[in-house]
Amino acid sequence: MKTWKTALIGFGTVGQGLAEILLAKQKELKAKEGFGLKVTAISDFKLGSVLRPAGIDLKKAIDLVKKGGSLNDYPGGTKGLDALQTIAKTDADIMVELAYTDIKTGEPATSHVKAALKKGMHVATTNKGPVALFLPELQALAKRKKVQFLFEGTVMSGTPTLSFVRRNLAGCTVSAVAGILNGTTNYMLTEMEKGMAYDDVLAKAQQLGYAEAVPDADVKGWDALAKVVILSNYVLGANVKPDDISCRGITKITPDMIKKAAAEGKRYKLIGRAELKNGKLKASVKPVALPLDDPLAGVGGATNAITFETDLMGPVTVVGAGAGRVETGFSVLADLLEIHRSCA
Ligand code: HSE
Numbered sequence: 001m002k003t004w005k006t007a008l009i010g011f012g013t014v015g016q017g018l019a020e021i022l023l024a025k026q027k028e029l030k031a032k033e034g035f036g037l038k039v040t041a042i043s044d045f046k047l048g049s050v051l052r053p054a055g056i057d058l059k060k061a062i063d064l065v066k067k068g069g070s071l072n073d074y075p076g077g078t079k080g081l082d083a084l085q086t087i088a089k090t091d092a093d094i095m096v097e098l099a100y101t102d103i104k105t106g107e108p109a110t111s112h113v114k115a116a117l118k119k120g121m122h123v124a125t126t127n128k129g130p131v132a133l134f135l136p137e138l139q140a141l142a143k144r145k146k147v148q149f150l151f152e153g154t155v156m157s158g159t160p161t162l163s164f165v166r167r168n169l170a171g172c173t174v175s176a177v178a179g180i181l182n183g184t185t186n187y188m189l190t191e192m193e194k195g196m197a198y199d200d201v202l203a204k205a206q207q208l209g210y211a212e213a214v215p216d217a218d219v220k221g222w223d224a225l226a227k228v229v230i231l232s233n234y235v236l237g238a239n240v241k242p243d244d245i246s247c248r249g250i251t252k253i254t255p256d257m258i259k260k261a262a263a264e265g266k267r268y269k270l271i272g273r274a275e276l277k278n279g280k281l282k283a284s285v286k287p288v289a290l291p292l293d294d295p296l297a298g299v300g301g302a303t304n305a306i307t308f309e310t311d312l313m314g315p316v317t318v319v320g321a322g323a324g325r326v327e328t329g330f331s332v333l334a335d336l337l338e339i340h341r342s343c344a
Contacts, residue, residue, distance in 0.1 A: 002340065003036035005053075007090045007121075009083045009112050010098030011044040011065065013209075014126055014153075017329030018096070019058040025333075035340045042071055043086040045099065052077030053091055083108065087115045094122045094339060096332055101129030103217065103226055103242075110134055117141045117149060122343070124335035126153030126328050128226040132242060135233050148339050153331030155181065155227045156304045159320030163334060165235050165308065172310040174235050176275035179306030180299055181227040183322040184210040184218035185250045185270045189287075190300040193258050193267065210302050210323055221249035221270060221285040228272040228283055235308075236274055238281040245274075248286040261289040267297045275309075295319075 008015050022029075022037055029035045039056045043049035048070035050056060056074065064073060072079045081089060083099060095116035101109035106129035113130045116123050117138065125131070130138060131151045142149035155161045156179075165174060180186050184205045191201040202219065205211045210218075217223045225247045232238040232245075250270055261268055266289040274283035290297040295317045299305040304322030307315050321327040 001030065001034045001036060003038050004094050004336070004340065005038050005040045005092040006094045006096060006336075007041040007043075007086060007092035007116075008039055008096050008098065009043055009086065010100070011042050011047050011061070011071065012098065013325045014328045014332070015042075015044070015096075015098045016062055016065070017325035018098070018332045019062055021326065021329045021333055023058050029337075033337060033340065035337060037336065040092050041086050041090040043081060043083050044071065045083065048072035048079065049081050049086055050074040050077040050079055051081055051086055051089055083112050084115055087112060087119065087121075092121060094124065094336065096336075097123060097125035097127055097130075098332070099127070101127040103129050103132070103222060106130050106133040113138060113149070114141065117145055117147060120145045120147060122148045122150075122339045124150045124332050124339070126151070126157075126331060128154045128223075128230065131234075132226040132229040135230070136239060148342065150335035150338055151230075152335050153328045154230055156306065156318075156320060156322045157324060157327040158330035158334060159304065159318060159322065159327070160334070161306060161318060162230075162234055163338065164318055169308065169310060169313070169316070172312045174308050174310050176273070176309040177231045177235055177306060178271055178273040178296070180269055180296055180304050181224040181272040181306070181322065182218055182221075182270055183302035183304055184212070184215065185221075185224070186299065186304070187302040188219070189250060189253070189258070189268050189270070192253070192255060193262065195255075197255075205302075208302070219249045219251050221247045224270060224272040224285045228274050228285055231272070232274040232281055232283050236276045236281065238274070238276065240281060240283065245283045245285065247284070250287055253287055264289070265292050266290060267292060269296055269299075271296070
């Protein structure tokens, strides 16, 4: 049995989702995996912070913020530390990074990840920015410090994608990936096919909590682009940046185009694709009218899917949730268990 001291940087939707999972599953994780976790610090730029080496009661912390309170009101511990101060002061073994990220600069998430890795902490993050922009540098830093840097939740939330390649496709060579990597736009295209108007369906996706805070990131393809960069670099071993990849979203898809495709036995999907040919990467994000017998054409609603082209297994497709409080919270649990299994 090993108990991991953990610092949570960011305690919004995903952080609270993770905390709820940890509370619900702590007995099972102890019994089945010999895995224990003690949160010794939480820092959130909106919800305040508490650093308490003796451990923070997650139930109390969730109740506090759900009632509109601040973590600064948690009984005991040191208060008011920002993310970097928390990372500097904490004695945690693992930093879970769930703060926000500007996809153009990767900040402030990248600074959090770097500070924790430099300190010799394992890092699990769901933030695409640091991974899409600085993966080689962060991996090298983690290697030098002999710690793990994991980011399963950056692509398709907790649906096994990066770990699927790392673990289950180990030994196969993956030459291409193609997927529906954004739930909002897939939901929108599915509803538009049923006759709903673009603006109405976008508003509905926002209500349902699929869309990014700035929905341009979804409809213009930027969210899928960040995921294609991560897949290109992590799965195909390329070294590309978002600006190297052509990106077109769904803003110009009209009901007429959708009807015309349907009449031809096709369906529009926003496809993120990356292929390695003779050592050269060809990658794009764009709407594609897929024939209905393509496995990706049958994936509707906010669900995501990805097909890996492999040498030994041919095409392998994984289908599952691409977003959500519990689903993304689970991606972090999967990373924590990976750290536990390889280091305990
Ligand atoms: N807005 C994203 C989506 C969330 O719709 O898929 C997950 O990155």
